[in-house]
Amino acid sequence: MFVVSRIASAASKRAFSTSAANLSKVAVLGAAGGIGQPLSLLMKQNPHVTELSLYDIVNTPGVAADISHINTKSVVKGFTAENEGLKAALEDAHVVIIPAGVPRKPGMTRDDLFNTNASIVRDLAEASAKYCPNAHFLIISNPVNSTVPIFAETLKKAGVFNPKRLYGVTTLDVVRASRFVAEIKNKDPKDVNCVVVGGHSGITIVPLLSQLGESFTKEEIDALTHRIQFGGDEVVQAKNGTGSATLSMAFAGARFASSVLDATVGGKKNVIEPSFVQSDLFKDQGVEYFSTNIELGKDGVEKIHGLGEISDYEKDLISKAVPELKKNISKGNSFVQ
Known part of the structure; x- marks a missing residue:
């Protein structure tokens, strides 16, 4: 009994020591x-x-x-x-x-x-x-x-x-998409995992609703897409000049930061989050950064996911997003140069 207790105590100390180091x-x-x-x-x-x-x-x-x-x-x-x-x-x-x-x-x-x-x-x-x-x-x-x-x-x-x-950090677009889709489908938002790709403003935000396995009318797709792209405007207008989306952005930012910590410090595997990172997906069109789901590992970005199968509607959205992204990225690069 004493030996078992002492072994358990030693194991407990090792576990505490490991977690403290992490x-x-x-x-x-x-x-x-x-x-x-x-x-x-x-x-x-x-x-x-x-x-x-x-x-x-x-x-x-x-x-x-x-x-x-x-x-x-x-x-x-x-x-x-x-x-x-x-x-x-x-x-x-x-x-x-x-x-x-x-x-x-x-x-x-x-x-x-x-x-x-x-x-x-x-x-x-x-x-x-x-x-x-x-x-x-x-x-x-x-x-x-x-x-x-x-x-x-x-x-x-x-x-x-x-x-x-x-x-x-583009996680807020995914958080919004999850919430907005859940509202019209009467689901728990935690059960709605909507991939959002592109960038983090207006028409550069492209929700891939076709990958949800849900049926939507054309009107629903139009309305959802617009609301996900311009959801921030709802908050800006509702706050009537006193601010923008701060609380929801803080939630989304903390979610992404926690995922980075889970992977890089906690050693958790299969940590997947959206992020606007250096990517080869549209590099041939002059777009050096693009947001898709990424897999996080001990050293950061371990894998960049592709788009998968997308609808013609979404292909059209991406065709409009890419030139805008190219312009935004170029503006950032030129500022430093």
């Missing part, structure tokens, strides 16, 4: 903003996180103090630009999540945010290249179709670009 530092840049605060709250609950490092130009110490009282194991630290705060926030980070930037207002497209957010993303990329070049970088800052290339080109200039570790 924890990591996560940095959120833009942590005091509309997306950053709820995203940080959700990441505080992730068991893989040892240290949650929050950075913004103002108010971060207060956000960090508030979140630090939540009774999970991770330590929370808040930084501003003073006293090399960005350096402290980034050093030794395993995952860096970037929702920094200005939100959309009524009448604005994601592309309208370009001039302001492009500079912010470039500056954060330069700091990331310097202080945590081997981290996994999750870009939420809009317009994602352009900010991901900006981040990539900045890392390339510093000689530290790893395409397996740079992700444009």
Whole structure:
């Protein structure tokens, strides 16, 4: 009895030691903003996180103090630009999540945010290249179709670009698709896994409804496609000038970040999520980045999934998305050059 108990105790210690070793530092840049605060709250609950490092130009110490009282194991630290705060926030980070930037207002497209957010993303990329070049970088800052290339080109200039570790977070499009389809089919959204490909704005968002195994009328396909492509506008209009989709984006961002941690830290297999990454799928048409389902592994992007069988309707959507994506990507690349 005593021997069994001692063996069990040793096994328990080994398990604790292994799980403790598999924890990591996560940095959120833009942590005091509309997306950053709820995203940080959700990441505080992730068991893989040892240290949650929050950075913004103002108010971060207060956000960090508030979140630090939540009774999970991770330590929370808040930084501003003073006293090399960005350096402290980034050093030794395993995952860096970037929702920094200005939100959309009524009448604005994601592309309208370009001039302001492009500079912010470039500056954060330069700091990331310097202080945590081997981290996994999750870009939420809009317009994602352009900010991901900006981040990539900045890392390339510093000689530290790893395409397996740079992700444009497009999970919100899949979250919305799941919810909207479930509403009209009277299903639990958890049971609806709708693949969404392309990019992360307007007509570049292409839901592959034909792969769901559901029957839709032409009117339903038109309405669903439009709502998934422009779902963000519903929130912007409903908030009447006070913000954009912050809470749902925080949920989607935390979901993707948790998947990255599950694969890279937890060793979980068959972790599949959508993401806007460097891809060869439409490279021959001048589109270097494209969002499809990707399989995550210990080192990041392990496999990029193709489109599979798609309908003529969806082929037409992609034919319209590709030129727009090419323009968005080129705009990001040119900004850095």
